[in-house]
Amino acid sequence: MLALALLRDPRYRTYWIALFLSQMGTWMQAATQGWLVLELTHSAERLGLVVALQFLPSLLFSLPAGVLSDRYSRRNLLLLTQGGMAVLALGMFILIATGWVRYPHVLVFAFLYGLFNAMDLPVRQAYTVELAGKERYPGAIALNSFGFNTSRLLGPALAGLLIAGFGLSWSYLVNALSFVPLLWVLLKSPSLAVERGKGGVVADALEGLRFVWGEPLVRQVVLLVGLSSLLGMNFQTIVPAYARLELGLDAQGFGLLMSAVGLGSILAAVLQAITARARPLRAVLGSALLGLSLLALALPLPPGWAAFAFALAGLGMITTLINANTTVQLLAPDRIRGRVMSVYSMVLLGSGPLGAYLSGLLIEALGARLGVGAMGALTLAATLWMVRRPWPKVLAPTPPLEPSLPTPQAASD
Template structure:
């Protein structure tokens, strides 16, 4: 069988004798992926700038109310609950590249609208809530499509590496974006940050437009017929290993990965910092997640991920988050975010690449839609809950509670898998996460 196999833009199979690379940056040998990654880094910097500016604008308009920040987060992630599964169906049916261009452009217009309201001094809290919800609708569709598009750009052999490099790109932007945003908010205000994000979408749109569709590794699109959503759910239900993985991801992401709310509250209400102080905390977390993504890219050269990385990452992340909640000073708190970010990336990249590799191409969009639902869909619960915890028990409480849930969930899911498979702990940690799809 040829080392490079995919389909042309017309759906016909093509091959190439080009050998597959296995280096740390092997997936960048693919021209289409290079275009995607280069556009993404610019756009993601703008996205993280907006993330910080949006949080700070909500705090300013609400009188630094952590519950308001939780509501904004919930509204932005709420559409995931009812759109991500259908987005997976669209991803299996349609041209993912063209669909991504439409969705990215729409997200850019959201940044433009909010920016114009802010710079003209007309922005009100309810308007920010509306834009959070509208942006969340587009993001809920875009994320599963983008996730399932990765394997089309690089092929099956490089998908683990590409997932890790995507995480590196995401977290490099997470370092640069908040740092820039913190300075710009102090100097010129939040509105111009939103407008800067609008301009950044030109980079990713240009990258998508310049791709060569004939070099995409496309499978046969799913036909348009009824029951495709239920078919995807039945497929996952018939895979107990995937069900358990998604339950674990849901619990850890909903209750442990709440930094979009908790860091702003900790900066403002616990350590009494301004916007630049919040931006610095986000940057410290991103330093850790970038380091974790880099290690994941190096591990990808050794083959498929194992359960060891998934469970170790979850346990260490939860334990460190508990310690984070007890850090006495702003400096100690910020430094602790670095190892937390590394453990977080170990957990998330292992889970993501496992799902990508273990499903058939015809089901990948729908399964990734479900994966993104459990990964992000808990935020409408976690956002208000962490806001309430911070308001009732102080800004440290959400970190401690989230860490406890993460540790217990990881341990419980591991024990359930051991019991169902009838294997020892040593065997569980040595085996691969799930069987690779044919």
């Protein structure tokens, strides 16, 4: 398996472990943030606004981030983004621990954290190809997804224990400290030169957009991801609202419900690691499963069955994202990979602000159960609309690249 082969590479293994620790802290913070907002405001709509502000920078700044990723050292850019997020988490820890935190502080923090994340995601995805090499990228994305979703499983559960035992602030401190190993690994890694584009920032950004729009399969996949993200992947709003407003769970119960999403996500990552192939049709099936699972939550389910439905939703979400991401990465030429992935990130995360706020409004108006069910029904309808055209079943690991776009091999460290 490509994923296991990558773990035998010392440099990639060290990077993957450090990234996993950072993601663990991030998921602890994400779970705590939702609980913090509900404690401060008791409003699903205001929680949706926080999540919307956190993803808004991805809509505004992903394209410039992609241009920077193709012009400057990706390692140095990651040092900037990861360090910035660590400082922000430490600042929130101080505000909460001293009792000074207010709802406007959370809004500002969410926006700034999202700003760094808008830069981080396309750069990190392009950097992964540098480390793994394009021929091993399907294994890398399966391995990274396994780590990401294992942290999604464990992080919220640990956050629930910390909240119950020590209060809300400690998750932010743990997250700040979790960036240290990754920053250390990046500092010890060589800074690779990249081939800079000769055009301006706008021209370079438009080149990535033209590729996404001009490649039919990439366009279909990115559109599917955008619709699924807009309508069904708003778990930072949906899960805390459903746990508190519908099921009446405490912090530990909420953490376990978030972990159920992670458990389903891990299963999806394991299944993908077994094949290590991009199957675009699986992205469609995953989106349909996501919609059906959320629709099932409109029923009056006990906590155990609700956790099972959220686990299936996590399975559907990650099945969609892994196959979509791998498809786009394999078809993207090396020369413009950062810009292509910035378009993907803009669509994936940029649709989050409207989706998060829409989720909050529906839950506020219909109640948690019917509001979540409505998002599931919309997700399923959008998926059915997408399958009006045929989808290829399998994408070869190394498809031929567009001949009109020269593809010099990326440097490998």
